[in-house]
Amino acid sequence: MRKKIFIVILILIGIGSLFVIQRQLSCASGLAPQKKEIKKEAPDFTLPALEGGQVSLSELKGKVVLLNFFALGCEACQTQIPELVELNNKYKEKDLVILGVVLDRVSKKIMKDFLNELGVNYTVLLANYKVVRDYGGMEYIPTTFIVDKEGNINKMYIGYVYKSILESKIKELLE
Secondary structure, eight states: OHHHHHHHHHHHHHHHHHHHHHHHHHBGGGSOOEEEEEEEEOOOOEEEBTTSSEEEGGGGTTSEEEEEEEOTTOHHHHHHHHHHHHHHHHHGGGTEEEEEEEOOOSOHHHHHHHHHHTTOOSEEEEOOHHHHHHTTOOSSBSEEEEEOTTSEEEEEEESOOOHHHHHHHHHHHHO
16 A cells, blocks of 8 residues: 555656646746847737736737736746846836736736736736737747737847847837
8 A cells, every 4th residue: 555655646747747847948048049030910818917906918009018927936037037126117118018917827826926926017917828829839938028019029139138139129119
């Protein structure tokens, strides 16, 4: 009986380890950022905001929108977030909207506590399957899209992106 319990515990530990390894591999912290010029209409969505209410992308036409898909346990995402906070401080009055789209399925309290520690000052939305699918499936995170004032995806970045690169594209689209 003890032998069976021991085997079950080993199997569970093995499965848990595989999950952790897969999670770390999907976080693109070790990858050089990949960028793609896209120029297609950004898929519209309406998602619940972590702080309440709903946000629709279509309501933001006329503004430059930075969509950052992320997860709480992703190191590259945690590095990117403070830089997005800085960009939001600098450009929120100049028609830039930063939207974080969290992929995790944990309690709102855990999310809020975590994001408050990082000083997040922009709207965070709760992802659903449809928006993840519409934006390409998020094979790696963070994945960042920059949507121009006309509602078209101008650029997509896979992995951590230096603030200076994002800022350069934002300035270009705000002009």
